[in-house]
Amino acid sequence: MRNTLKLLAVVAALAVPLSAQGGSDTKGKFFFKKTCKSCHATGGSAKEVTPLSKTQAQWKAYFAAGKHNKGKEAITTVLKPEQVKDVQTFLVNHASDSPQPETCGG
Numbered sequence: 001m002r003n004t005l006k007l008l009a010v011v012a013a014l015a016v017p018l019s020a021q022g023g024s025d026t027k028g029k030f031f032f033k034k035t036c037k038s039c040h041a042t043g044g045s046a047k048e049v050t051p052l053s054k055t056q057a058q059w060k061a062y063f064a065a066g067k068h069n070k071g072k073e074a075i076t077t078v079l080k081p082e083q084v085k086d087v088q089t090f091l092v093n094h095a096s097d098s099p100q101p102e103t104c105g106g
């Protein structure tokens with residue numbers, strides 16, 4: 001019983017920082033398709049962007065800078081900060097050099 005409690009405490013301690021930093025891949029895919037793709041698709045108003053447009057390191061750097069539209073605006077003007085985090089998670093997880101590259105249906 002004591003050990004179980006200890007184990008639970010350790011699990012809880014580990015889970016908090018993980019959920020705090022990590023966005024949701026699934027939600028990110030949804031927001032990416034719904035919002036980003038509304039401009040960034042073939043024939044859209046901006047050039048096509050897919051997870052494969054960048055490597056994992058390049059996507060991380062892109063979101064760390066937080067700029068969009070050639071540096072003219074913050075990426076958070078497009079989506080809420082927590083949604084941007086989800087999109088970042090999706091794009092990094094499926095970047096060109098990721099274990100599961102994904103084109104997001106073009």
Ligand code: HEC
Pocket residue numbers: 032035036037038039040045046047049062067068069070071078079084087
């Ligand atoms: C209202 C239209 C619109 C939406 C929505 C949009 N973008 Fe953009 N985006 C642009 C325009 C315009 C540019 C600059 C011209 C270009 O690169 O085609 C741009 C540029 C970019 C670039 C190239 C580098 C840069 O910043 O100039 C990336 C990467 C990018 N957007 C990612 C995203 C992501 C990720 C999302 C969703 C969170 C998103 N965009 C949503 C219009 C949009």
